[in-house]
Amino acid sequence: MSFRLQVLYEDNHCLAVAKPAGLLTMGDATGDTTLLEHAKAYIQQKYQKPGAVFLGVVHRLDRPVSGVVLFARTSKAASRLSEQFREHRIEKVYWAVVAGTVTPVQGELVQELEKNPSTNVVHVVDRATARSQPCRLNYRKLAQYRAVSLIEVRPETGRSHQIRVQLAHQGWPIVGDRKYGGPPDFTAGQIALHARALTFDHPTQHTPTTVQCAPPATWKQWSFPVDGASSSFENSNS
Template structure:
C-alpha cells in the first residue's frame, strides 16, 4: 500500500490515512500506518536498520484523513505537548443521516468508554467516571438526503465525534456502532480528518495541511 504523503520535512511526516488502516498496532497484528511510514522513509532515504517514526495522534480504523507523525524524538516530544495543551486545530467532515436541529452549535458531554466492548457512552450531565468532551459543529451542505457537517473537536476522546454526533440523532453514515442504519460497502464510516493546523516543532511556524476526500460514493455529492 502506497503512502499518501501530504507534507514532509526532516522533522514531520503528514499523511492521508485511508479508512480501514490502523494507525498503531493492536491485537490483530495487521499492518499499520506507522509500519508503512517506516518503510517509506527507509526506501526514500535508503536508511539501514531501524527507522524512528513517532505516532502523535490517532484516527479510528474506519476513519480517513490527516495523521501527523514525527520523524525525530525531539519533534515527537514537542508535538505531543502541543496536542496535550490543545494548541492544534483539527477540522473533520462528517456525512450524517439526519439534519441537526440547529445548523451550528457546541456539544458538551461526559464520555465513558467501555473498553471491553470498545464503545463510548455520552452523558449530558457531569459523570464522575467520564471525561468532559467538547466540540463545535456546523452544517455545510445537504445533498441526496445526506448532510455534511464540519466538526472542530476541542478535546480528543476515544470515539468522541462519533458518539457526540449520534447523541443529537446525527449518526455518521456507516457507523453501525453508534446507530447507523446500514454499513458502507467498504466498511468505512463517513468521517474524514479534513484539516490539521499545528506549530512546526522546530521552525515554530504554523503548518496547515488538508486531506482530499476519499474516492467513495458517500462523499461524491460533496466534492
C-alpha cells in the same frame, strides 16, 4: 490492504500522510498491517536508511476513519508535538456525512462521555462521574444531499470516539458507523468521518503549519461540493 502512501507534508522533523479508512494507525492485537509500518518503509526506501527508522506516533485516528495523520521524525519533534496534542493546541478539522437533517445548522456540543472498557463503547452521561470525561466540539452544516448532511466538526477535546458519539447523541449518526447507530450503506470497515485538516506549531520553525487532505473517492456517491477539495499544506514561512 494494498495502497500507495500519499505524503501530504514532509521535512526533516515531520511527516504527514493520508490514512485510508480501514487501516490501523499503529499496531494492535490483530497484528494487521499499519499506517506506521507503511510510513517507515517509505522513509527507509526514500533515504536508504540501513537500520531501524524512527517515527513517533503523536496521535491516531480510529481504524474506520480516513484523513491526515502526523508523525514525528525525531524524538525532539515527537516530544513537542505530543505536548501540543495533550494541551489541545492542535487545530483539528473533520468532515462527516451524517444521517438526517442537521438543525440548528451550527452550534457547540458540550457533554460528558463515559467508556465501557469491556465493550469499547462510549456513551453520553447526564452528569460527571469518576469515569467520565468532559467533551466539547463545534460544528457547522456544509451541505445536504437527500437524506444525509455534510458537516464540518472542530473538536476542542480529543476523547475516544468523541465525534462519533456526540453526533449520534444529537440524532445525526455517521454513515457507516454501525457501532453508534449509523446507516450501514457504506464500504465495510469504513465510516464517513474524515480528518480534513490539521494545524500545528512546527516543532523547530515555530510557525503555524496546516496540512489538508481531500476526502476519499468513496464520498463521490454523494453530490457534495467536495471534488475541488485539495490535499495540501501551508506554512506561514512559505
